Amino acid sequence: MSDPINANPVVLDVSQLPTRSKKDQTEADFVDQNLVRNVLSLSFLERKHYEEEESAGDSGSDSDMQISGDESVCVDYFEEEEEEIDAQEIFDLISSISDPEHPLTLAQLAVVNLNDIEVKNDTRSKNSIAEVLIKITPTITHCSLATLIGLGIRVRLERCLPPRYRINIRIKENTHQSENQINKQLNDKERVAAACENDQLLGVISQMLSTCK
């Protein structure tokens, strides 16, 4: 591999990352905190349980459930009783995506941040169009991989979110010199669709997403 674009990124400890609200904490207390940390750092947890969603309410029976801290990470496309999706849930879906050049996740590099995720749900109906806005912060302002990272996030969300969500991915203001150009490309459905038919590109994205499962 050629020289990394950002050789010394700031890295957050996994324990610093935001998780589902503290109210789950008391129930989870009996689980050894170090164990939680170790298991979380493997970060394959998140999707493992999405098919077992029905049992999610029964929190005592499965301690893994409490570790991952939320009920459904990947919502089935045509599920009728769909849970309201919030920013934390979006964060959980994308935080464990790997950076294309570091063996770290996008959350550890603070490329994705909970505060930069906004979910606009139409309160009138659960079946109406909703919007997810994600602002990503490249580690350096000339990061040539910013588009690839954005594309990885879009692919991840398109695969996991129900079709009623319109996904808007943008570069956080003043964090990249080609901000407008990247924003336009990331939100052009046709370019994204064509990119996803490029086997080479899809290979790289699959690599990035392999830490999500």
Added chain:
Amino acid sequence: MKLIKSIKSHNEKAWCLSQHQTLPLLATASTDKTSIIYKLSAASDFPVIAKLEDSHKRSVRAVQFKPPLGGESEPVSDILDLPALACGSFDSTISIWGIEEPDELRELDGEDEQDIQKIHKTLLTSPKSEWSLMALIEGHESEIKSVAWNYQGNLLASCSRDKTIWIWETDPETLEEFDCIAVLNDHSQDIKHVTWHPTQNLLASSSYDDTVRLYKQDEDDDEWACVGILNGHDGTVWCSSFEHSSSPGSSEEKVRLVSASDDKTVRIWSSTSKEEGTTNSEKLPSSLKSQPKEMVWEEETVLPIAHDYPVYSVSWSKTSGRIASVGSDGNIVVYKEDGMKDWIIEDKMSYAHGVFEVNCVIWCLLEDGEEALATAGDDGSVNLWRL
């Protein structure tokens, strides 16, 4: 607006639709790499006529039927006009599809002219007629986004992410050879859509560079050149559609075009400049005489805002003069001209494909002559609407 029929055409995105100008045939384009041809017959529940597959390695992004020989205004009647379809794909090739002359047609001598016409129509839209690949055109460097035939069917335009438009010349009767006669590289970005004027050789292209450009062939040296730029949209222009010269509301003096954009607006542009070679040059303003090749275009109006997200497709009805637009928000909006330059929303349908985005809208005529709208969505469905 009422749903006549929802056809579950594809398991993946349906991108584009085209209707044959004289036959009740509708073609689709999909991410599943196929195109399907339906008969627009409510009486027989919109049957599948053909499935065109195994010729593209990636999504079929665009389809368009070849217009009738001689153009719709002066159709050639002494030659049997077989339907043909062009498909543009993300694999950067264009496929041309057609049918063989049905055997039954040769046995029709002696029948009454009107009966023959009817029998022709039935045979040419029958599922028994086998659609086969006639040509595969290569040349573009990257994904093809749109294909369009000129009104006589002797020119085919294609555009691509490679920022070029290619104009291919062919014999509209045999469709045997496609020779590239021009490569237009005026746009600075990805070109999303191309469309021809319905009665003259004027081409419009819409681009990721936020502009629409117009092209004509120079009468003296036959070179194709850009003769106009429409600046005004604040986002990718996804599609444009010319007003038909026989549509109510059109004027002989004026060429009009409607465009749809990522900026959520739909705009009408007009040009009062005459075609080159017309005898009315003394009526033109002096500014035009000095530059006969350029067309002067101005923004006539922005249609009432009715989309919350990007507008992907727009279509101007030849029959009723109305305009329809669709987009990411799932809305179908129908506008009608109410007096001079004043447009109002006549009808609107939300969630036309459920929560899915709608990629294409076209006006079409059903077998019984009724005007309808056809839409294609990310749900892979084709929906037909009565107004």
